[in-house]
Amino acid sequence: MKRRTLLRSATALGAAGLAAGASPHSATAAPSRRGDDPPFRVQVVLFDGVEELDLAAPYEVFAASGHFTDRTVDVRYVALDGPRTVTAAFGTALRAEHAWAPEEADLLVVPGGGYARREDPGVWAEIRRGALPKALAKAPRPGLTISALCTGVMLLSAAGLTDGRPCTTHHRARQDLEQQGGRVKNARVVDDGDLVTAGGVTSGLDLALWLTRRELGTDAALGLESMLEYETRGTVWTPPPGPA
Template identity: 45%
Template sequence: MDVQIVLYEGFDELDAIGPFEVFANATRAGGDLPPTLVTLDERDTVTASHGLRVGVDGVLSDPDLLVVPGGGWNDRSTAGAWSQVEQGDLPDAVARVAETDALVTSVCTGGMVLAHAGVLDGRPAVTHRGALDDLREFDVEVREERVVDDGDVVTAGGVTSGIDLALHLVERFAGADVAEQVTTEMEWERGSERTE
């Protein structure tokens, strides 16, 4: 399975790196979920919201599973999800991916990118609690769980819930045993998840 985590200037580090580590560990444990870090344009690195510079593997193509991290939404940062929505390129790219057979997911305020892409219309979803009122402005059934699975769209709440989202997907695609191995290796206590 081609797992792509799309990065942009100002993304929240843990939103992307938490799921990356879960998927990488799951692949080492026998799952087929190797993650790659991608951007919308050719570049070598991206600078995250707390200053971490991250290397990039390539450009967003046609993933089987897309992860959209958040960051910079609640403070309307000039770099981050808010800025990406204002520019429009990332929501457009997410909408294109959603038109394929890909599973589209978000962590934290990456859910706002999905909302602006029209991916969450008429669906249950969650985002960071600081952006729930913004999400309510869309045709979305707003939930306040850590993970909301609506089949081909899965959203997660605040920052650390990205780890739960990735573990949920590992269990869905690689089985409970692989998810348990990853949970044990990472010493992670899974949050309560809500699935539809």
């Protein structure tokens, strides 16, 4: 037990290096583990005008999660017309090294950004352009969970993926989401199985921690909370249990 604790502490310090500016490629270069489970493959979608914290919080949680589980975790930034460099909402240049390939993912994470500025790059521009919503509409398949946070949920809505489904988004976009057919829940995270959505910007942490717990186990989520010095906020909505 002491050896396990020591190993977990050492790997947590290594994970903290990701937050200190290590190359994002290190997330996919984590030491390989020999478990019975296949790798957990996460793709975080980038587009011009994406909110920095929307994408960074889930990316770091999932990238660091591999240090708290025996299962290999592979996390990638992808862009629909990538590989390419995108410019985020506050001017950060980000490189998506991988092309759009949801068929190679277990989890797709769609951040938001730019919803309040309709003429600028961001969610509204992507909805007008149409290519990303169309690609998202074609993405669902058995074994893939599609998630989104903040106004990234509106891209799922434009793709028809939230119609009639329990979901949530940034509080300023909830009315739009409801008018477009989403069954909006007043929760931090809404887990409807293969569709998982979350509220405003910082809820990306809670979305990622919840999905880590769901897919990799409670110990992994607890380890991440300790490393990040962050305790999960809010309520996670899940469907009521069916008849026994």
